[in-house]
């Protein structure tokens with residue numbers, strides 16, 4: 728995907744993509760902490776960069792998260808935004824609590840997760856997370872879009 732370097736980053740950081748997640752996606756930079764890695768993984772889902780999502784799993788988790796499944800999930804969702812709630816880490820492990828918002832079919836979904844990260848070969852990697860249950864919201868064509876745009880769903884995030 729070729730993007731102008733003024734594109735706002737997909738991870739909702741408010742920074743330009745070129746100064747946020749892109750250097751991680753192209754491999755010119757490594758995530759400095761779990762939050763950066765988590766943001767870059769979210770952005771990779773948005774840009775359907777399944778390979779990046781796969782490669783940033785901890786090695787023990789790679790086989791249970793094949794690229795095809797990552798790709799299928801990314802392709803089935805319309806992503807809206809990310810909120811990082813809290814994060815902390817030491818030299819070798821860390822955690823991030825976040826809320827990711829997306830549409831799946833005509834459902835508005837929130838993934839609220841406590842993620843765990845470790846350092847492998849000096850690189851931050853995602854292990855797994857605990858998902859906190861959040862009810863999906865069913866959206867009809869004439870509803871106001873839950874993304875907050877102020878538009879009707881049918882003129883906004885509808886399929």
Ligand SMILES: [Zn+2]
Pocket residue numbers: 736737738739740744747748749766767770
């Ligand atoms: Zn970003």
Ligand SMILES: [Zn+2]
Pocket residue numbers: 872873874875876880883884
């Ligand atoms: Zn919308």
